[in-house]
Amino acid sequence: MSNSYTGTEALVLGALDSKISIATGVPGYPITKIMEQLMDSTIESRWSVNEKVALEAALGASTIGRRAVVIVKHVGMNILADPLITSATHTIGAGVVIIAGDDPGVKMSQNEQDSRYFGLLAEVPVFDPDTPDAAYECMRLSYALSEKVSTPVIIRITDRLNTSNWDVKRTVSSSSDFPVFDRSIWSYSLKGKHQRFHLQSYPLMLELSTTYKMNILHKRSSTTGIISSGYPSTLVEKVISDRFRDVSHLSLTMINPLPVELISSFIKQHSQVLIIEETEPVIEQQVSCSGVLGKHTGHVGYGKVETNDIIWALEHIDQKKTNHMQSPETLTGRGYSRGTCEDCPYHVLYSALKKLSVPIAGDLGCSIRTAPPPMEIADTAYSLGSSIATATGFDNKGVALVGDFGLVHTGLQGLIEAVFHKKDVLVIVLLNSISALTGGQQVPDITCLVQCLVPGTIILDMEKINEDELFIVLLSELDKKGVSVILARGQCTKHNS
Numbered sequence: 001m002s003n004s005y006t007g008t009e010a011l012v013l014g015a016l017d018s019k020i021s022i023a024t025g026v027p028g029y030p031i032t033k034i035m036e037q038l039m040d041s042t043i044e045s046r047w048s049v050n051e052k053v054a055l056e057a058a059l060g061a062s063t064i065g066r067r068a069v070v071i072v073k074h075v076g077m078n079i080l081a082d083p084l085i086t087s088a089t090h091t092i093g094a095g096v097v098i099i100a101g102d103d104p105g106v107k108m109s110q111n112e113q114d115s116r117y118f119g120l121l122a123e124v125p126v127f128d129p130d131t132p133d134a135a136y137e138c139m140r141l142s143y144a145l146s147e148k149v150s151t152p153v154i155i156r157i158t159d160r161l162n163t164s165n166w167d168v169k170r171t172v173s174s175s176s177d178f179p180v181f182d183r184s185i186w187s188y189s190l191k192g193k194h195q196r197f198h199l200q201s202y203p204l205m206l207e208l209s210t211t212y213k214m215n216i217l218h219k220r221s222s223t224t225g226i227i228s229s230g231y232p233s234t235l236v237e238k239v240i241s242d243r244f245r246d247v248s249h250l251s252l253t254m255i256n257p258l259p260v261e262l263i264s265s266f267i268k269q270h271s272q273v274l275i276i277e278e279t280e281p282v283i284e285q286q287v288s289c290s291g292v293l294g295k296h297t298g299h300v301g302y303g304k305v306e307t308n309d310i311i312w313a314l315e316h317i318d319q320k321k322t323n324h325m326q327s328p329e330t331l332t333g334r335g336y337s338r339g340t341c342e343d344c345p346y347h348v349l350y351s352a353l354k355k356l357s358v359p360i361a362g363d364l365g366c367s368i369r370t371a372p373p374p375m376e377i378a379d380t381a382y383s384l385g386s387s388i389a390t391a392t393g394f395d396n397k398g399v400a401l402v403g404d405f406g407l408v409h410t411g412l413q414g415l416i417e418a419v420f421h422k423k424d425v426l427v428i429v430l431l432n433s434i435s436a437l438t439g440g441q442q443v444p445d446i447t448c449l450v451q452c453l454v455p456g457t458i459i460l461d462m463e464k465i466n467e468d469e470l471f472i473v474l475l476s477e478l479d480k481k482g483v484s485v486i487l488a489r490g491q492c493t494k495h496n497s
């Protein structure tokens with residue numbers, strides 16, 4: 001049966017047709033809708049407090065024979081990296097697939113990192129599908145592969161894949177009987193587990209990569225060839241059919257391990273080979289040699305790839321080095337700045353904070369929006385949940401501004417660190433019970449936990465306090481030694497109206 005589906009729908013169907021039992025994840029662009037659609041199904045699905053927890057829950061399900069999917073955005077891969085890397089040698093039971101949503105062009109993220117690198121680091125398979133059809137196929141294949149090599153499998157996706165439409169042919173898994181964790185692995189030493197991985201699991205991955213039918217070769221000439229992966233592969237085919245009809249194309253869907261023999265023969269058969277990929281040179285770095293052009297030769301920029309970028313690279317293909325890099329984008333150049341909402345309940349707090357002359361560590365919830373001009377309140381924002389630990393590095397008492405989701409995600413460890421080491425820091429929690437930046441998902445209430453850790457915790461209602469009163473409270477708390485916490489209650493107008 002074949003019907004037209006978006007990339008998001010294809011991934012959901014691929015998971016359901018693989019008979020998964022559980023979906024875990026953390027909301028964020030561009031993956032939230034995948035989980036929301038799974039939440040409409042009958043399988044167990046939940047937003048987790050952070051990505052490490054999400055993967056650990058999936059691994060637990062896997063050990064008892066339940067197939068699982070973990071859905072995170074690219075920065076979430078940093079958080080789940082610890083159990084991911086160990087899981088490859090620890091081994092698993094039923095299949096585990098991680099959908100990693102990258103954000104080329106940095107539409108709604110704090111950076112533009114490339115999730116495919118985690119495959120190389122963790123030594124697990126990575127798929128980078130170009131169409132919804134390929135995304136569905138990858139989901140279906142990934143569960144069988146995950147069980148065969150006994151590691152999780154990563155599927156890297158991007159927003160343009162999610163929203164594109166394609167005919168998808170479905171095949172529903174006939175079995176619901178999946179492997180459980182084999183504890184005989186514990187007879188190996190930790191070194192032995194890695195040796196077993198390289199003797200048994202890795203060769204199976206390599207074999208699949210070499211014979212994989214969705215690594216597609218279009219041989220057209222012996223002059224110019226393009227190697228690509230992911231959504232840009234569809235753009236490459238469009239450019240070739242519109243204007244550069246004699247350019248060969250090797251479109252890769254499985255990019256870890258790379259099909260080395262196929263690539264090496266493709267490179268040998270062409271005078272020059274261009275690599276087109278988002279967002280970093282993951283393939284390019286592994287196959288770089290004379291005659292291979294891409295980001296390192298200046299033919300292709302980093303980040304999002306557009307049709308015009310491919311045309312520009314082909315027009316300059318005869319130059320060994322060129323420069324398609326653009327000057328760094330400014331907020332003005334981008335045309336917008338994501339400030340806080342006009343009716344945000346926290347403006348009273350931000351106005352009071354603006355009058356302080358202490359360093360302010362912001363976080364990756366709405367407080368990051370106070371950093372750029374014109375507000376210029378938060379000084380830093382390194383990662384979700386980072387502000388409290390960041391502020392413990394200040395020489396005098398400064399402020400850590402964190403949303404309640406940031407606190408639950410990983411900020412709590414920073415608070416424990418601050419309390420344990422008796423650091424001077426004023427923690428202000430934007431307590432609105434939701435994750436505002438990712439769509440208003442509910443956040444667990446840990447007020448009691450915070451009060452246990454810091455007995456003098458103050459709770460303030462943003463609707464019942466004015467700027468002058470708040471400023472006096474801030475000065476008073478900054479004047480005290482040790483950890484102070486203010487739980488600033490407010491109702492997010494964007495998600496509660």
Ligand code: SF4
Nearest residue numbers: 341344366436492493
């Ligand atoms: S999303 Fe909600 S919490 Fe964030 S700035 Fe807007 S109103 Fe404030």
